[in-house]
Amino acid sequence: MTEFIDFISNNLQMIYIVILMIFVGVEIIGHVPAVLHTPLMSGANAIHGVVIIGAILVMLGAEQDNILALSLGFVAVLLGTLNVVGGFVVTDRMLEMFKKKK
C-alpha cells in the first residue's frame, strides 16, 4: 500500500495528465459526423507517431559502440518517421477532397 501511495505522489504530474487527456480525447471525438471518421482515424494515427520522439531519445542516449542498440534505434526512428509523415500526408490527401464545390 505504501508503494502505491509513493507511486502516486512521485508521479502526480503525469497522472494528472493521463486523467485529463483521457477526458479531452473523449470530449473531442464526441460529435464527429461519420463522414469524417476515416480522416479522423488517419489523423489520430499520425499523432501517435509521436513515438518517434522516444526512438530519437533511444539513439541520442545510446553508446557509440553499441551496434545492436544503434541499429534497432535506427529502424525505430525510420518506422516512426513513416508513421508520422505517411500519416499526415495521407490525411491531408483525404481532406483535400472534402473541399466544397461551388
Place this chain on the structure above:
Amino acid sequence: MEYIFSLEFIYLIASVTYILGLKMLGHPETARKGNLIAAAGMTLAIIGTIFLYQGEVASIIYILIGIAILIGTVIGWMVAKKVGMTKMPELVSLFNGMGGASAALIGLIEFHHYIGDQLSILTIIAGMIIGSISFSGSMIAWAKLNGTMNKPIRLPKYNMLNNVFLIAILGFGVYMVISGSSSVLFLYLLFFAALAYGVLFVLPIGGADMPVVISLLNSFTGLAAAFGGFLYGNMVMLTGGILVGSAGTILTLAMCKAMNRPLSNVIFGAFGEGSAAVASEGSKIQGNIKEASPSDVAILMNYSNKVIIVPGYGLAVAQAQHIIHELEQLLESKGIDVKYAIHPVAGRMPGHMNVLLAETNVDYDKLVEMEDVNPEFKSTDVVFVVGANDVVNPAAHNDPSSPIYGMPILDVENAKHIIVNKRSMKPGYAGIENELFYNQKTSMLFGDAKAALTKLVSELKNM
C-alpha cells in the same frame, strides 16, 4: 527568454497542437487545417528533441538519425501521395503498424538499461507487448484489406485458446516485472509471443470488421507511445499517446455502435461463427431472381423523378466511382433528382464512401447519411444498389437469428423499384444471404460495376 526555447515549452506547444488538430479534424470546414496544425506541432517536437538534447552525443549518431528520418520521410511521402483512394484503409493500417513496431523496438533496446527499476521495467514491458500486438495485428489487417488474406480463419475453441495465450503473455510479463529478471532471452520470448498474439488476434476477424480492428489497434499504438512517455517522463509522448488512445477508443465504440454490435462481439467473433453456420446450412431463402439488362435499367431510370444510389465496397473495387458520377450528372441533366445514400459502415471504413466519392468531385450535399435518407426511400422511384450488400439486408430488421440482426440498415425496400448491381449471387462480405435480391420489386443487374455502369450510361445517352 531562455524559457521560450526550452524543450518543455516546445512540448507544451506540440501537445496543444495535437488537441487542437484533433478537435478541428471533427468539422468539415476546419479538418484540413487541423491536420496541418498537428503536423506542424509534430515537426517542432521532433526538431526540438534533436537539437535541444542535453548531453554528449557523438556526431555519427546525429548523422544516423538524420539518415533514418530522411529515408522515412521520402518513402512515407511517396507511398502516401501515390496510393489510390480505394487503398486508404490499408495504408492507415500499415502506418499504424509502423508506429507499433517503433514502440516495441524502444522497449527491446531500453530493457537492460533499467533492470532493477521495477516501475520502468513495467512501462517498458507493457509498451513492448502493446506495440508488438499493434504491429503484427496491423499487418494482418493490412493483408486482409488488400485481399491477400480474405477468409476469416477459425479453429474450434479458437477464442478460448487465444484468451489463454493472452493471459499467459500477460502473466509472463508480470513475472518478469516482479522477479526483476534480467534475461534478454525472456524479453525476446515475450516479444515474439506478443507478435504471435497480434496475428492470432486479428486472424479470425472477418474483413468486414477490419475498420473496427484498425481503429482499436490505432488506440493501442497510442497507448504504447504513452508508456514510452511515462518511461522517459516525456510529456509530449504522454499527451499525444493518451490522447490518441482515448480518442481512438471512443472512435472504435462509435463504429461498433453504427453496426449495432458490442465491441466484444467484434473481437471475440460470434459474428464469424454465426455467419459460418448460416453459410453451411445453405441458402434458406427461396424465390425467384429477376434479371435486368442495362437497357431495361436505363429505361426505368429515364422515366423516374427520383433516384437514390447506394454505393458499397464493390464500387470501390471495380473503380467505378467516376462512371457513377457520370451517371449521376447525366440523370441530373434530364431533370431527375439524384442522391447518394451513405451507410455509416459502407465500404471498409466509416466514411470510406464519402472519401471515395469526394475524390470524383461528387457534390458534398448529395451524400446523405442514413438517418436523413431513410424517410426518403418511400418517395423514390429507383434505388440503385452498387456493390453494397449487408447494409441493405432486411434480415437486420426481421430475422432474429441473423448475425446482423439489429444493425441499422438503409430501408431500400420502401422504394418503388430496386436495382442491384452485383458480380454474382455470392453473399456479401459477412457471408449472409440477402432476401432483398428475391424481393418482387428487385431486379438484378449482373456484372462488374464499371462495365455495367458504362453500358448503362451509354444506353441513357442514346435516349
